[in-house]
Amino acid sequence: MNQTSIWQNDMNFKAFQSLNKDIKTNVLIIGGGIAGILTAYELESRGIEYVLVEKSKICSGVTKNTTAKITSQHGLIYQKLFKNNDATMARLYYEFNNNAISKYEKLSRQYDIDFEYKDNYVYSTNSNDKLYKEAKALSCANIPYDFCENIELPILTYGAIKFPN
Numbered sequence: 001m002n003q004t005s006i007w008q009n010d011m012n013f014k015a016f017q018s019l020n021k022d023i024k025t026n027v028l029i030i031g032g033g034i035a036g037i038l039t040a041y042e043l044e045s046r047g048i049e050y051v052l053v054e055k056s057k058i059c060s061g062v063t064k065n066t067t068a069k070i071t072s073q074h075g076l077i078y079q080k081l082f083k084n085n086d087a088t089m090a091r092l093y094y095e096f097n098n099n100a101i102s103k104y105e106k107l108s109r110q111y112d113i114d115f116e117y118k119d120n121y122v123y124s125t126n127s128n129d130k131l132y133k134e135a136k137a138l139s140c141a142n143i144p145y146d147f148c149e150n151i152e153l154p155i156l157t158y159g160a161i162k163f164p165n
Contacts, residue, residue, distance in 0.1 A: 013058040025051040033063035072097030073163040082137035090141035123160035
C-alpha cells in the first residue's frame with residue numbers, strides 16, 4: 001500500500017527559483033527540511049548571514065515523511081553514551097535534547113503550531129538484554145524513565161523503555 005504523507009497532502013510550500021550565480025556567505029545550510037529551516041531560524045535570530053539551499057522543494061525530502069515527533073530518546077543511545085561508567089555524556093545528551101524540545105514548544109506557541117507532550121517508547125522484539133543495559137545507563141545518569149514489561153502493541157515484545165512526556 002503506497003500512502004502519501006500528510007505533509008504532501010495538506011501543505012503548500014513556497015517554490016523558489018534556482019540559484020543561477022555565485023554567492024558568498026558565512027554559513028551554508030544544505031537541505032530545506034525541518035532541521036535546515038530551524039538552523040536558518042536560529043542564525044537569523046542571531047543576525048548571522050546564511051544561505052539555505054535545497055535541491056528540490058522545501059520539506060520535500062526526509063521531512064515530508066516524518067511523524068513530526070521530537071524526543072530525547074533516540075533508540076538505545078544512552079547505553080552507548082554511558083562509557084566507562086561515566087554518566088556525564090548520557091546526561092548532557094539528555095539535557096541538550098530536552099532543551100531543544102522546550103525551544104520547539106515555545107516556537108510552536110509563537111507561531112500557533114500544534115504541540116503536545118506524549119510518552120515515547122523504545123522496545124525490543126527479540127530480547128530485553130539491551131533494554132536492561134539502557135535502563136542501567138539511564139539510572140546512573142539520573143534520567144527519568146519507566147521500564148515496561150508489557151506494552152500494548154500488536155506484536156510480541158520483550159519490554160520497553162518509556163520516556164514520560
